[in-house]
Amino acid sequence: MQLIIDFILELDKLKGVTRKVKPLGLDRYENSAEHSWQLAMMAASLAHHAQTPVNLDRVIRMLLVHDIGEIDTGDTMAFVEGGWEERRAAELAAATRIFGMLPAAQGAPLLALWQEFESGETPEARFANAMDRAMPVLLNLANDGQSWRENGIGYERVVARVRAPIEAGCPDLWKHIDAGLQEARQRGWFGI
Protein backbone atom coordinates (compact mmCIF):
# COMPACT_ATOMS: atom_id res chain seq x y z
CA MET A 1 0.00 0.00 0.00
CA GLN A 2 2.80 2.45 0.83
CA LEU A 3 4.34 1.94 -2.64
CA ILE A 4 1.01 2.79 -4.27
CA ILE A 5 0.50 5.89 -2.10
CA ASP A 6 4.01 7.07 -2.94
CA PHE A 7 3.20 6.69 -6.65
CA ILE A 8 -0.08 8.61 -6.33
CA LEU A 9 1.69 11.45 -4.51
CA GLU A 10 4.49 11.45 -7.11
CA LEU A 11 1.78 12.09 -9.72
CA ASP A 12 1.05 15.39 -7.99
CA LYS A 13 4.10 16.78 -9.76
CA LEU A 14 2.31 16.68 -13.12
CA LYS A 15 0.05 19.46 -11.79
CA GLY A 16 3.15 21.65 -11.81
CA VAL A 17 4.23 20.92 -15.41
CA THR A 18 3.02 23.88 -17.47
CA ARG A 19 2.18 23.95 -21.15
CA LYS A 20 1.95 26.82 -23.63
CA VAL A 21 -1.80 27.33 -23.90
CA LYS A 22 -3.93 29.04 -21.29
CA PRO A 23 -7.30 27.67 -20.14
CA LEU A 24 -10.10 29.81 -21.58
CA GLY A 25 -10.75 32.82 -19.37
CA LEU A 26 -7.79 32.19 -17.03
CA ASP A 27 -4.57 34.14 -16.87
CA ARG A 28 -2.25 31.19 -16.30
CA TYR A 29 -0.81 28.38 -18.34
CA GLU A 30 -2.44 24.98 -18.54
CA ASN A 31 -0.78 22.10 -16.69
CA SER A 32 -0.33 18.57 -18.00
CA ALA A 33 -2.60 16.96 -15.35
CA GLU A 34 -5.73 18.95 -16.20
CA HIS A 35 -4.83 18.59 -19.91
CA SER A 36 -4.78 14.80 -19.51
CA TRP A 37 -8.23 14.90 -17.90
CA GLN A 38 -9.64 17.00 -20.72
CA LEU A 39 -8.22 14.66 -23.37
CA ALA A 40 -9.85 11.66 -21.70
CA MET A 41 -13.22 13.46 -21.72
CA MET A 42 -12.65 14.53 -25.31
CA ALA A 43 -12.02 10.93 -26.33
CA ALA A 44 -15.21 9.81 -24.56
CA SER A 45 -17.17 12.42 -26.52
CA LEU A 46 -15.59 11.76 -29.91
CA ALA A 47 -14.87 8.02 -30.01
CA HIS A 48 -17.67 7.39 -32.52
CA HIS A 49 -15.78 9.62 -34.96
CA ALA A 50 -12.56 7.57 -34.73
CA GLN A 51 -11.09 6.65 -38.09
CA THR A 52 -11.09 2.96 -37.07
CA PRO A 53 -13.33 1.62 -34.28
CA VAL A 54 -11.44 1.83 -30.99
CA ASN A 55 -11.62 0.37 -27.50
CA LEU A 56 -12.50 3.61 -25.74
CA ASP A 57 -11.44 2.42 -22.29
CA ARG A 58 -7.94 1.71 -23.55
CA VAL A 59 -7.85 5.14 -25.19
CA ILE A 60 -8.91 6.79 -21.92
CA ARG A 61 -6.28 4.98 -19.87
CA MET A 62 -3.65 5.83 -22.49
CA LEU A 63 -4.50 9.52 -22.38
CA LEU A 64 -4.43 9.55 -18.58
CA VAL A 65 -0.83 8.27 -18.57
CA HIS A 66 0.55 9.76 -21.80
CA ASP A 67 2.24 12.82 -20.24
CA ILE A 68 3.52 11.26 -17.04
CA GLY A 69 7.11 11.22 -18.32
CA GLU A 70 6.96 15.03 -18.21
CA ILE A 71 7.23 14.83 -14.43
CA ASP A 72 10.96 14.45 -15.02
CA THR A 73 11.42 16.13 -18.40
CA GLY A 74 8.87 18.99 -18.43
CA ASP A 75 6.66 19.82 -21.37
CA THR A 76 8.27 20.62 -24.70
CA MET A 77 6.22 22.73 -27.01
CA ALA A 78 4.90 20.81 -30.00
CA PHE A 79 6.75 23.18 -32.33
CA VAL A 80 10.27 22.83 -31.03
CA GLU A 81 12.46 21.62 -33.88
CA GLY A 82 14.91 18.80 -33.41
CA GLY A 83 16.06 16.94 -30.34
CA TRP A 84 13.15 14.53 -30.53
CA GLU A 85 15.18 11.36 -30.22
CA GLU A 86 16.92 12.54 -27.06
CA ARG A 87 13.60 13.70 -25.71
CA ARG A 88 11.92 10.36 -26.39
CA ALA A 89 14.72 8.53 -24.60
CA ALA A 90 14.48 10.88 -21.61
CA GLU A 91 10.72 10.47 -21.41
CA LEU A 92 11.00 6.69 -21.62
CA ALA A 93 13.51 6.72 -18.77
CA ALA A 94 11.13 8.93 -16.79
CA ALA A 95 8.08 6.77 -17.44
CA THR A 96 10.06 3.67 -16.53
CA ARG A 97 11.14 5.26 -13.26
CA ILE A 98 7.67 6.55 -12.32
CA PHE A 99 5.60 3.48 -13.21
CA GLY A 100 8.38 1.42 -11.65
CA MET A 101 7.38 2.91 -8.29
CA LEU A 102 4.29 0.67 -8.40
CA PRO A 103 4.23 -3.09 -7.83
CA ALA A 104 4.82 -4.73 -11.23
CA ALA A 105 1.23 -5.98 -11.52
CA GLN A 106 -0.01 -2.39 -11.50
CA GLY A 107 2.95 -0.58 -13.05
CA ALA A 108 3.72 -2.77 -16.06
CA PRO A 109 0.33 -2.36 -17.79
CA LEU A 110 0.47 1.42 -17.32
CA LEU A 111 3.97 1.61 -18.79
CA ALA A 112 2.81 -0.55 -21.71
CA LEU A 113 -0.03 1.91 -22.38
CA TRP A 114 2.41 4.81 -22.23
CA GLN A 115 4.64 3.08 -24.78
CA GLU A 116 1.69 2.21 -27.01
CA PHE A 117 0.75 5.90 -27.12
CA GLU A 118 4.33 6.88 -27.96
CA SER A 119 4.57 4.30 -30.77
CA GLY A 120 1.31 5.50 -32.29
CA GLU A 121 0.72 2.30 -34.21
CA THR A 122 -2.56 0.87 -32.90
CA PRO A 123 -5.98 2.37 -33.70
CA GLU A 124 -6.28 3.39 -30.04
CA ALA A 125 -2.89 5.11 -30.07
CA ARG A 126 -3.67 6.91 -33.34
CA PHE A 127 -6.98 8.17 -32.00
CA ALA A 128 -5.38 9.20 -28.70
CA ASN A 129 -2.62 11.05 -30.55
CA ALA A 130 -5.26 12.85 -32.62
CA MET A 131 -6.90 14.08 -29.40
CA ASP A 132 -3.54 15.24 -28.02
CA ARG A 133 -2.68 17.22 -31.15
CA ALA A 134 -6.16 18.66 -31.63
CA MET A 135 -6.91 19.95 -28.13
CA PRO A 136 -4.40 22.83 -28.01
CA VAL A 137 -5.52 23.84 -31.50
CA LEU A 138 -9.15 23.97 -30.34
CA LEU A 139 -8.10 26.07 -27.35
CA ASN A 140 -6.13 28.45 -29.58
CA LEU A 141 -9.06 28.73 -31.99
CA ALA A 142 -11.26 29.71 -29.03
CA ASN A 143 -8.65 32.08 -27.61
CA ASP A 144 -7.58 34.32 -30.52
CA GLY A 145 -4.53 32.14 -31.23
CA GLN A 146 -2.99 32.89 -27.83
CA SER A 147 -0.05 30.45 -27.87
CA TRP A 148 0.63 30.90 -31.60
CA ARG A 149 0.94 34.65 -31.11
CA GLU A 150 3.04 34.37 -27.97
CA ASN A 151 5.50 31.95 -29.58
CA GLY A 152 5.61 33.29 -33.13
CA ILE A 153 4.06 30.21 -34.72
CA GLY A 154 2.75 30.47 -38.29
CA TYR A 155 -0.19 28.79 -40.01
CA GLU A 156 1.94 26.47 -42.15
CA ARG A 157 3.87 25.25 -39.16
CA VAL A 158 0.69 24.38 -37.28
CA VAL A 159 -0.76 22.50 -40.24
CA ALA A 160 2.52 20.63 -40.86
CA ARG A 161 2.58 19.53 -37.24
CA VAL A 162 -1.03 18.55 -36.58
CA ARG A 163 -2.74 17.66 -39.83
CA ALA A 164 -1.38 14.14 -40.38
CA PRO A 165 -1.94 12.83 -36.82
CA ILE A 166 -5.41 14.36 -36.47
CA GLU A 167 -6.50 13.16 -39.90
CA ALA A 168 -5.13 9.67 -39.23
CA GLY A 169 -7.01 9.28 -35.94
CA CYS A 170 -10.15 11.34 -36.39
CA PRO A 171 -10.74 12.62 -39.93
CA ASP A 172 -14.04 14.37 -39.09
CA LEU A 173 -12.26 16.40 -36.44
CA TRP A 174 -9.58 17.39 -38.93
CA LYS A 175 -12.25 18.75 -41.30
CA HIS A 176 -13.59 20.92 -38.50
CA ILE A 177 -10.13 22.12 -37.45
CA ASP A 178 -8.99 22.71 -41.04
CA ALA A 179 -11.84 25.17 -41.54
CA GLY A 180 -11.09 26.82 -38.22
CA LEU A 181 -7.39 27.23 -39.02
CA GLN A 182 -8.15 28.87 -42.36
CA GLU A 183 -10.50 31.31 -40.68
CA ALA A 184 -7.90 32.01 -37.98
CA ARG A 185 -5.35 32.81 -40.67
CA GLN A 186 -7.68 35.36 -42.22
CA ARG A 187 -8.19 36.93 -38.81
CA GLY A 188 -4.44 37.24 -38.27
CA TRP A 189 -4.26 34.95 -35.28
CA PHE A 190 -0.86 33.44 -36.12
CA GLY A 191 2.42 34.70 -34.77
CA ILE A 192 4.03 35.17 -38.17
Added chain:
Amino acid sequence: MQLIIDFILELDKLKGVTRKVKPLGLDRYENSAEHSWQLAMMAASLAHHAQTPVNLDRVIRMLLVHDIGEIDTGDTMAFVEGGWEERRAAELAAATRIFGMLPAAQGAPLLALWQEFESGETPEARFANAMDRAMPVLLNLANDGQSWRENGIGYERVVARVRAPIEAGCPDLWKHIDAGLQEARQRGWFGI
Protein backbone atom coordinates in the same frame (compact mmCIF):
# COMPACT_ATOMS: atom_id res chain seq x y z
CA MET B 1 -19.24 17.95 -34.42
CA GLN B 2 -19.78 21.56 -33.35
CA LEU B 3 -21.92 20.41 -30.39
CA ILE B 4 -19.14 18.12 -29.22
CA ILE B 5 -16.48 20.81 -29.57
CA ASP B 6 -18.66 23.24 -27.60
CA PHE B 7 -18.95 20.64 -24.83
CA ILE B 8 -15.19 20.01 -24.74
CA LEU B 9 -14.52 23.74 -24.50
CA GLU B 10 -17.18 24.10 -21.78
CA LEU B 11 -15.18 21.54 -19.77
CA ASP B 12 -12.30 24.03 -19.69
CA LYS B 13 -14.19 25.83 -16.92
CA LEU B 14 -13.49 22.98 -14.49
CA LYS B 15 -9.81 24.02 -14.63
CA GLY B 16 -10.90 27.23 -12.93
CA VAL B 17 -12.84 25.59 -10.06
CA THR B 18 -10.53 25.64 -7.07
CA ARG B 19 -10.52 23.32 -4.08
CA LYS B 20 -9.08 23.71 -0.58
CA VAL B 21 -5.92 21.63 -0.82
CA LYS B 22 -2.73 22.73 -2.55
CA PRO B 23 -0.73 20.44 -4.83
CA LEU B 24 2.46 19.35 -3.08
CA GLY B 25 5.18 21.93 -3.54
CA LEU B 26 2.95 24.48 -5.26
CA ASP B 27 1.66 27.72 -3.81
CA ARG B 28 -1.80 27.60 -5.33
CA TYR B 29 -4.99 25.68 -4.75
CA GLU B 30 -5.82 22.50 -6.63
CA ASN B 31 -8.49 22.66 -9.32
CA SER B 32 -11.20 20.08 -9.93
CA ALA B 33 -9.92 19.07 -13.39
CA GLU B 34 -6.45 17.99 -12.26
CA HIS B 35 -8.05 16.42 -9.15
CA SER B 36 -10.31 14.31 -11.41
CA TRP B 37 -7.27 13.13 -13.35
CA GLN B 38 -5.42 12.13 -10.20
CA LEU B 39 -8.44 10.20 -8.88
CA ALA B 40 -8.66 8.22 -12.11
CA MET B 41 -4.98 7.29 -11.81
CA MET B 42 -5.44 6.47 -8.13
CA ALA B 43 -8.29 4.10 -9.00
CA ALA B 44 -6.15 2.41 -11.65
CA SER B 45 -3.42 1.84 -9.06
CA LEU B 46 -5.69 0.66 -6.24
CA ALA B 47 -8.53 -1.27 -7.92
CA HIS B 48 -7.19 -4.61 -6.68
CA HIS B 49 -7.79 -3.33 -3.12
CA ALA B 50 -11.48 -2.56 -3.75
CA GLN B 51 -13.81 -3.95 -1.11
CA THR B 52 -15.84 -5.71 -3.85
CA PRO B 53 -14.37 -6.45 -7.30
CA VAL B 54 -15.09 -3.51 -9.59
CA ASN B 55 -15.17 -2.77 -13.29
CA LEU B 56 -12.20 -0.40 -13.30
CA ASP B 57 -13.10 1.24 -16.60
CA ARG B 58 -16.47 2.28 -15.24
CA VAL B 59 -14.79 3.61 -12.11
CA ILE B 60 -12.36 5.65 -14.22
CA ARG B 61 -15.11 7.15 -16.37
CA MET B 62 -17.14 7.92 -13.24
CA LEU B 63 -14.24 9.76 -11.62
CA LEU B 64 -13.57 11.74 -14.79
CA VAL B 65 -17.12 13.12 -14.77
CA HIS B 66 -17.91 13.23 -11.03
CA ASP B 67 -17.09 16.92 -10.47
CA ILE B 68 -18.42 18.36 -13.71
CA GLY B 69 -21.47 19.85 -11.97
CA GLU B 70 -19.06 22.17 -10.16
CA ILE B 71 -18.67 24.12 -13.39
CA ASP B 72 -21.92 25.83 -12.40
CA THR B 73 -21.89 25.44 -8.62
CA GLY B 74 -18.21 25.67 -7.63
CA ASP B 75 -16.55 23.35 -5.16
CA THR B 76 -17.96 23.10 -1.64
CA MET B 77 -15.52 22.00 0.98
CA ALA B 78 -16.22 18.52 2.28
CA PHE B 79 -16.64 19.93 5.80
CA VAL B 80 -19.35 22.49 5.17
CA GLU B 81 -22.32 21.61 7.37
CA GLY B 82 -25.86 21.58 6.00
CA GLY B 83 -27.29 22.69 2.68
CA TRP B 84 -26.49 19.34 1.08
CA GLU B 85 -29.94 18.75 -0.40
CA GLU B 86 -29.97 22.13 -2.13
CA ARG B 87 -26.45 21.53 -3.31
CA ARG B 88 -27.27 18.10 -4.74
CA ALA B 89 -30.21 19.58 -6.64
CA ALA B 90 -28.06 22.40 -8.01
CA GLU B 91 -25.33 19.98 -9.09
CA LEU B 92 -27.85 17.71 -10.78
CA ALA B 93 -29.24 20.68 -12.70
CA ALA B 94 -25.69 21.63 -13.67
CA ALA B 95 -24.74 18.13 -14.80
CA THR B 96 -27.96 17.87 -16.78
CA ARG B 97 -27.22 21.16 -18.52
CA ILE B 98 -23.58 20.35 -19.28
CA PHE B 99 -23.98 16.75 -20.49
CA GLY B 100 -27.08 17.95 -22.34
CA MET B 101 -24.78 19.96 -24.60
CA LEU B 102 -23.74 16.67 -26.22
CA PRO B 103 -25.84 14.59 -28.62
CA ALA B 104 -27.94 12.23 -26.47
CA ALA B 105 -25.97 9.15 -27.55
CA GLN B 106 -22.83 10.63 -25.97
CA GLY B 107 -24.33 12.75 -23.20
CA ALA B 108 -26.83 10.33 -21.63
CA PRO B 109 -24.28 7.65 -20.61
CA LEU B 110 -22.02 10.30 -19.06
CA LEU B 111 -24.91 11.79 -17.07
CA ALA B 112 -25.85 8.28 -15.93
CA LEU B 113 -22.28 7.75 -14.64
CA TRP B 114 -22.42 11.09 -12.85
CA GLN B 115 -25.68 10.05 -11.15
CA GLU B 116 -24.31 6.63 -10.26
CA PHE B 117 -21.39 8.28 -8.47
CA GLU B 118 -23.75 10.61 -6.60
CA SER B 119 -26.00 7.74 -5.51
CA GLY B 120 -23.03 5.75 -4.23
CA GLU B 121 -24.84 2.44 -4.36
CA THR B 122 -22.91 0.26 -6.80
CA PRO B 123 -19.51 -1.27 -6.00
CA GLU B 124 -17.99 1.03 -8.63
CA ALA B 125 -19.58 4.12 -7.09
CA ARG B 126 -18.51 3.11 -3.58
CA PHE B 127 -14.93 2.56 -4.69
CA ALA B 128 -14.93 5.83 -6.64
CA ASN B 129 -16.31 7.71 -3.62
CA ALA B 130 -13.58 6.18 -1.46
CA MET B 131 -10.95 7.58 -3.86
CA ASP B 132 -12.61 11.02 -3.79
CA ARG B 133 -12.67 11.18 0.01
CA ALA B 134 -9.20 9.73 0.47
CA MET B 135 -7.18 11.84 -1.96
CA PRO B 136 -7.38 15.20 -0.12
CA VAL B 137 -6.55 13.37 3.12
CA LEU B 138 -3.45 11.85 1.53
CA LEU B 139 -2.42 15.30 0.28
CA ASN B 140 -2.94 16.83 3.71
CA LEU B 141 -0.96 14.01 5.33
CA ALA B 142 1.90 14.79 2.93
CA ASN B 143 1.57 18.54 3.43
CA ASP B 144 1.52 19.11 7.22
CA GLY B 145 -2.30 19.24 7.27
CA GLN B 146 -2.39 22.35 5.09
CA SER B 147 -6.14 22.58 4.41
CA TRP B 148 -7.09 21.38 7.93
CA ARG B 149 -5.00 24.13 9.48
CA GLU B 150 -6.21 26.80 7.07
CA ASN B 151 -9.88 25.97 7.67
CA GLY B 152 -9.83 25.08 11.36
CA ILE B 153 -10.77 21.44 10.83
CA GLY B 154 -10.28 18.99 13.71
CA TYR B 155 -9.33 15.31 13.76
CA GLU B 156 -12.80 14.08 14.79
CA ARG B 157 -14.47 16.01 12.03
CA VAL B 158 -12.15 14.51 9.41
CA VAL B 159 -12.71 10.97 10.67
CA ALA B 160 -16.50 11.48 10.85
CA ARG B 161 -16.52 12.67 7.27
CA VAL B 162 -14.18 10.24 5.53
CA ARG B 163 -14.01 7.00 7.51
CA ALA B 164 -17.29 5.37 6.44
CA PRO B 165 -16.97 6.02 2.68
CA ILE B 166 -13.28 5.06 2.52
CA GLU B 167 -13.81 1.92 4.58
CA ALA B 168 -16.84 0.93 2.50
CA GLY B 169 -15.00 1.24 -0.81
CA CYS B 170 -11.40 0.39 0.02
CA PRO B 171 -10.83 -0.97 3.54
CA ASP B 172 -7.06 -1.46 3.08
CA LEU B 173 -6.73 2.22 2.22
CA TRP B 174 -8.66 3.18 5.33
CA LYS B 175 -6.21 1.20 7.50
CA HIS B 176 -3.35 3.17 6.00
CA ILE B 177 -5.12 6.52 6.37
CA ASP B 178 -6.33 5.76 9.90
CA ALA B 179 -2.74 5.31 11.02
CA GLY B 180 -1.70 8.47 9.20
CA LEU B 181 -4.47 10.53 10.80
CA GLN B 182 -3.52 9.40 14.28
CA GLU B 183 0.08 10.33 13.65
CA ALA B 184 -1.01 13.70 12.24
CA ARG B 185 -3.01 14.36 15.40
CA GLN B 186 0.04 13.74 17.55
CA ARG B 187 2.00 16.13 15.38
CA GLY B 188 -0.61 18.86 15.79
CA TRP B 189 -1.60 19.08 12.12
CA PHE B 190 -5.28 19.77 12.73
CA GLY B 191 -6.83 23.21 12.85
CA ILE B 192 -8.42 22.72 16.25
